[in-house]
Amino acid sequence: MSEELLTVRNLVTHFYTYRGIVKALEGVDLTIGRREVVGLVGETGSGKSVTALSIMRLIEPPGKIISGEVIFDGKDLLKLSDEEIRSVRGKEISMIFQEPTLALNPVLTIGLQLQEAIETQDLRKEDAEKLATAMLEKVGLPDPERMFKNYPHELSGGMAQRAMIAMSLSMKPKLLIADEPTSSLDVTVQAQILDLMKKLVEEIGASVLYITHDLGVAAETCDKIAVMYTGYIVEFSDVLTMFENPLHPYTQGLLNAIPKLGYDLYTIGGEVPDLINPPSGCRFHPRCQEALDICSKVKPQITEVKKGHLVACHLFKY
Amino acid sequence: MGFLMDLRTYILRRLLLMVLVLFGVLVITFLLSHVVPADPIGAILGPQAPIDMVEKIRHEWGFDRPLYEQFVDYVWRVLHGDLGKSIRTNRSVTSDLMNYFPATIELATFSTFLAIVMGIPLGIISAMKKDKIPDHFARVFAISGISIPVYWLELVMLIVFYYQLGLLPGPGRLDPYMAYPPRVTGLLLIDSLLARRLDAFVNGLQHLIIPSFVLGMFGAAGIARMTRSSMLEVLKKEYVRTAKAKGLRERIVVTRHILRNALIPTVTVVGVTYGGLLEGSILTETILAWNGLGQYATGSFLYLDFMAVMGVTLFIAVIYSLMNLFVDILYAYLDPRIRYG
Amino acid sequence: MGDGMFRNVKKQRFTDKWAEVHRYQIQDIKFTMYLWQKSRLSLVGSGIVVALIVVALLAPHLPLYDPFQLNVLNRLLPPSGEHLCGTDQLGRDILTRMIHGSRISLMIGAMVVAISSLIGLVLGLMSGYFGGKIDEAIMRLTDMFFAFPRLVLAMAVAAALGPGINNTMLAIAVVSWPIYARLARAGALQIKNEIYVEAAKSIGASNMRTLFLHILPMILHVIVVQATLDMGGVILEAAGLSFIGLGAQPPSPEWGLMVSEGRHYIHMNWWVSTLPGMAIVVTALGFNLLGDGLRDIFDVRARR
Numbered sequence: 001m002s003e004e005l006l007t008v009r010n011l012v013t014h015f016y017t018y019r020g021i022v023k024a025l026e027g028v029d030l031t032i033g034r035r036e037v038v039g040l041v042g043e044t045g046s047g048k049s050v051t052a053l054s055i056m057r058l059i060e061p062p063g064k065i066i067s068g069e070v071i072f073d074g075k076d077l078l079k080l081s082d083e084e085i086r087s088v089r090g091k092e093i094s095m096i097f098q099e100p101t102l103a104l105n106p107v108l109t110i111g112l113q114l115q116e117a118i119e120t121q122d123l124r125k126e127d128a129e130k131l132a133t134a135m136l137e138k139v140g141l142p143d144p145e146r147m148f149k150n151y152p153h154e155l156s157g158g159m160a161q162r163a164m165i166a167m168s169l170s171m172k173p174k175l176l177i178a179d180e181p182t183s184s185l186d187v188t189v190q191a192q193i194l195d196l197m198k199k200l201v202e203e204i205g206a207s208v209l210y211i212t213h214d215l216g217v218a219a220e221t222c223d224k225i226a227v228m229y230t231g232y233i234v235e236f237s238d239v240l241t242m243f244e245n246p247l248h249p250y251t252q253g254l255l256n257a258i259p260k261l262g263y264d265l266y267t268i269g270g271e272v273p274d275l276i277n278p279p280s281g282c283r284f285h286p287r288c289q290e291a292l293d294i295c296s297k298v299k300p301q302i303t304e305v306k307k308g309h310l311v312a313c314h315l316f317k318y
Numbered sequence: 319m320g321f322l323m324d325l326r327t328y329i330l331r332r333l334l335l336m337v338l339v340l341f342g343v344l345v346i347t348f349l350l351s352h353v354v355p356a357d358p359i360g361a362i363l364g365p366q367a368p369i370d371m372v373e374k375i376r377h378e379w380g381f382d383r384p385l386y387e388q389f390v391d392y393v394w395r396v397l398h399g400d401l402g403k404s405i406r407t408n409r410s411v412t413s414d415l416m417n418y419f420p421a422t423i424e425l426a427t428f429s430t431f432l433a434i435v436m437g438i439p440l441g442i443i444s445a446m447k448k449d450k451i452p453d454h455f456a457r458v459f460a461i462s463g464i465s466i467p468v469y470w471l472e473l474v475m476l477i478v479f480y481y482q483l484g485l486l487p488g489p490g491r492l493d494p495y496m497a498y499p500p501r502v503t504g505l506l507l508i509d510s511l512l513a514r515r516l517d518a519f520v521n522g523l524q525h526l527i528i529p530s531f532v533l534g535m536f537g538a539a540g541i542a543r544m545t546r547s548s549m550l551e552v553l554k555k556e557y558v559r560t561a562k563a564k565g566l567r568e569r570i571v572v573t574r575h576i577l578r579n580a581l582i583p584t585v586t587v588v589g590v591t592y593g594g595l596l597e598g599s600i601l602t603e604t605i606l607a608w609n610g611l612g613q614y615a616t617g618s619f620l621y622l623d624f625m626a627v628m629g630v631t632l633f634i635a636v637i638y639s640l641m642n643l644f645v646d647i648l649y650a651y652l653d654p655r656i657r658y659g
Numbered sequence: 660m661g662d663g664m665f666r667n668v669k670k671q672r673f674t675d676k677w678a679e680v681h682r683y684q685i686q687d688i689k690f691t692m693y694l695w696q697k698s699r700l701s702l703v704g705s706g707i708v709v710a711l712i713v714v715a716l717l718a719p720h721l722p723l724y725d726p727f728q729l730n731v732l733n734r735l736l737p738p739s740g741e742h743l744c745g746t747d748q749l750g751r752d753i754l755t756r757m758i759h760g761s762r763i764s765l766m767i768g769a770m771v772v773a774i775s776s777l778i779g780l781v782l783g784l785m786s787g788y789f790g791g792k793i794d795e796a797i798m799r800l801t802d803m804f805f806a807f808p809r810l811v812l813a814m815a816v817a818a819a820l821g822p823g824i825n826n827t828m829l830a831i832a833v834v835s836w837p838i839y840a841r842l843a844r845a846g847a848l849q850i851k852n853e854i855y856v857e858a859a860k861s862i863g864a865s866n867m868r869t870l871f872l873h874i875l876p877m878i879l880h881v882i883v884v885q886a887t888l889d890m891g892g893v894i895l896e897a898a899g900l901s902f903i904g905l906g907a908q909p910p911s912p913e914w915g916l917m918v919s920e921g922r923h924y925i926h927m928n929w930w931v932s933t934l935p936g937m938a939i940v941v942t943a944l945g946f947n948l949l950g951d952g953l954r955d956i957f958d959v960r961a962r963r
Contacts, residue, residue, distance in 0.1 A: 056563060058559060058562055058563060086565050086566075086567070089562070089563055089564065090563065090564040090565030090566070091565060094563070095563045097556060097560065099556065102555070102557065103556045103557055103559070103560045104557055104560065105557040105560075105561070105574075105578075105579070106557070106579065107578050107579055107582075107653065108575075108578070116561075116564060116570070116574075117564045151658055153654070153655045154658065164560075167564065338799075339802060339803065339806045340806070342799065342802065342803030343803065345803065346803055346807075347815070350815050350816060350819045351819065354816070354819040354820065355819050355821075461944065461947050461948065462944070464895075464943070465891060465895075465940055465943035465947050466940050466943070467895055467898055467899060467902070467915070467918070467936060467940070469899070469918065470933075470939065470940070473918070473922055473925055473933070476925065477925050477929045481926045481929075482929075593808035594808060596808055597808045597809070597810040600811070600814070600903070601810075601899055601902065601903065605922060615814070616903050616904070618818075619814065619903055619905055620903075620904045622818075624819075627814075627815060627819075628815065631807070631812070631814070631815040634807070634808065635808075635811070635812075638806065638807065638808055
């Protein structure tokens with residue numbers, strides 16, 4: 001049933017570096033429904049950004065998408081031609097990035113970069129400018145006419161991110177991928193940006209893939225959460241279940257690691273594995289307190305343990 | 319209003335810096351002409367001058383006065399355009415320079431143009447196809463640019479294309495039988511157009527081919543190298559990814575996002591290239607019978623015409639500094655981060 | 660008895676300590692050797708350079724003609740079995756003169772690079788390390804030198820000093836040192852803030868000691884790369900100066916001079932100018948390839 005907006009199945013992406021093959025994604029499974037906000041949570045290096053870029057087919061050499069399916073609105077994005085995927089980007093799926101001032105071209109005005117996103121070839125210059133200025137106003141930027149002529153380096157982080165949001169939502173995409181959009185912003189600005197995103201996304205009825213390393217932020221903004229560990233999803237469920245009943249040992253570790261007043265700081269033992277020579281079987285097994293014999297030999301498949309709650313762990317075979 | 323101030327202050331600061339640098343240039347040329355030679359007057363008057371005359375001139379020209387006085391004197395004269403007299407041509411060095419420099423400027427400018435036209439595309443292709451065949455070719459080209467003596471290559475080109483194959487014209491700015499158009503700017507191509515002498519224009523252009531192509535190749539090597547590294551830097555940047563994520567056409571991504579950023583640093587190399595081409599002209603004008611600064615300089619070296627040598631050196635340093643100033647200002651203008659800083 | 664032994668022990672402890680602090684670098688040398696033979700560029704370059712040095716050193720013992728012997732009957736002979744590169748306008752064998760010319764070029768290159776790199780290194784280190792007025796003064800000085808195109812200034816200096824090989828060397832050295840000063844300064848600025856330098860100073864190492872034992876080894880690779888590349892450049896410049904008459908004088912078999920002397924004959928006797936020029940190209944190419952290869956190697960190491 002193409003009730004789901006986006007279904008990612010067994011996505012495999014490798015990077016061929018001179019040090020070896022980095023197996024960044026080793027079978028990612030993900031689904032996003034319509035008007036749904038799904039969080040993708042994991043440590044740095046877990047492959048969150050690579051997943052997002054693979055969905056958009058923005059992986060460049062030495063990276064390569066090896067296999068898998070990315071079914072978006074009924075079409076497998078991995079099988080589209082270059083022209084076809086280009087027409088999907090920016091219009092049906094948009095993306096915003098972590099450091100907004102770096103993600104903007106320093107030699108072009110904000111207005112021009114926004115106009116580009118709006119695809120204004122059929123409009124007269126004045127009309128295109130008016131449309132862009134209206135978008136700038138919509139995302140809460142003060143003095144939109146002046147902002148139009150400003151350059152990225154003249155904007156603060158928060159303002160730049162608002163501009164990026166304007167750019168990404170201007171064509172009313174069905175899916176917005178937000179890769180750590182507030183990680184580089186001040187805490188006060190973070191809240192504003194999150195509110196803005198929430199409001200606009202609801203208005204246009206889009207879904208969001210919200211990538212973050214911060215479980216707290218994910219809890220606030222997302223309907224469902226997918227936990228990712230070194231290249232694949234280890235647990236997927238709705239927010240409440242994830243916090244009340246985390247099944248995968250890694251998820252439990254992450255939740256325990258959230259600092260709580262009065263308690264000692266908890267850390268998950270061991271180190272993030274090397275993606276060139278990852279551990280055999282379940283990649284988490286060296287750090288797992290409850291590892292079974294089978295965990296070092298066979299990689300667990302992600303299976304639905306309860307309704308809407310999926311785990312990739314040998315502890316929950318049935 | 320605010321932004322104009324920033325560009326203006328930048329230009330002002332840069333001009334001030336140039337004044338300081340030119341002062342330093344004067345110090346060096348002064349030291350070279352008044353202090354370094356064992357006997358400056360003997361050097362200026364040439365080896366044939368009789369000794370008593372040397373002594374007389376030494377006193378007359380104030381070479382027995384304290385050094386800083388001589389320096390003030392020197393700067394004063396230079397600022398008034400007096401660069402001394404050439405013992406070879408018997409004219410003032412300044413008038414000699416005015417006479418000869420257009421030919422060299424024409425050659426250097428044409429060569430720089432060719433260097434840009436050849437170098438930038440090479441650098442771009444080299445970056446986009448990194449580590450593949452075009453890149454290796456570009457690297458070999460760049461290394462050859464600093465391994466081959468320019469005068470030797472000119473000779474080889476003359477041997478092959480003129481003496482052996484007869485495809486291109488030989489030395490000189492025009493064929494020997496052809497008359498020069500009346501001199502307005504000293505730039506042959508412009509003057510021939512002004513005088514409506516199309517034959518001179520075409521012929522002059524043909525004669526420019528070998529010299530400017532060879533000089534241009536050397537310049538292109540440096541420009542290609544800079545363009546390549548600049549492109550590689552830009553290709554790694556986040557905003558290129560954003561542009562692609564917006565679904566823009568490849569052509570737009572390349573021109574508006576990649577090149578617009580990558581070519582700005584290349585501008586700075588153009589200034590240095592121009593200086594290199596001025597050097598190249600000194601080495602090659604004699605072979606090419608190109609009556610410009612280079613030939614004047616070489617003749618002066620051989621004749622030990624000291625004032626002329628110093629005059630040429632100073633002149634070239636000034637042109638080089640002006641070129642770099644122009645390039646720096648252009649860079650500031652092109653990069654909004656500086657212009658609207 | 661006791662005193663001498665003690666001194667030796669002290670020396671050994673010093674060397675041990677030095678080796679320990681720079682243990683990483685000593686290991687690195689082995690890694691460098693491995694990278695070196697993997698990089699084709701530097702292999703070709705070093706091959707050329709080694710061959711050149713060998714030929715230059717052995718020149719007087721090789722079965723060649725006399726580079727200065729005039730033989731007007733045999734002038735301007737094209738390349739043949741007897742004269743592999745032909746003869747020049749005075750009947751001298753060109754190959755012989757080219758080989759003897761390599762001695763001159765290599766000597767000029769070595770001397771100039773040695774002198775200019777030393778001066779530049781010292782001035783640059785002081786400039787970067789001590790900062791303040793010393794830094795200002797030295798930087799203004801290098802600025803003044805950089806205001807001229809390099810060869811133009813060298814020509815002016817050579818003209819002021821007079822023709823001849825020694826003056827040429829001096830002229831090019833004068834023009835070359837500023838680059839080393841800039842590189843050394845940049846390196847010193849970077850390194851002086853590193854922790855181990857602070858550590859050394861905190862246990863009482865004097866400024867001089869800090870400079871030479873700790874900072875110098877870390878920037879050495881930059882200097883070496885520049886020096887290698889410079890060899891090619893210097894040889895080209897020396898040849899250029901000789902070409903316009905300021906450098907080597909007849910009857911010296913310097914390559915630039917040979918190209919210059921041969922240019923009056925290019926319409927009929929192409930080999931007199933062309934072949935010595937090829938010697939310049941091959942030599943400069945060798946050093947440039949080697950220098951580029953070395954730079955690539957050091958880049959890989961730095962990225963590690």
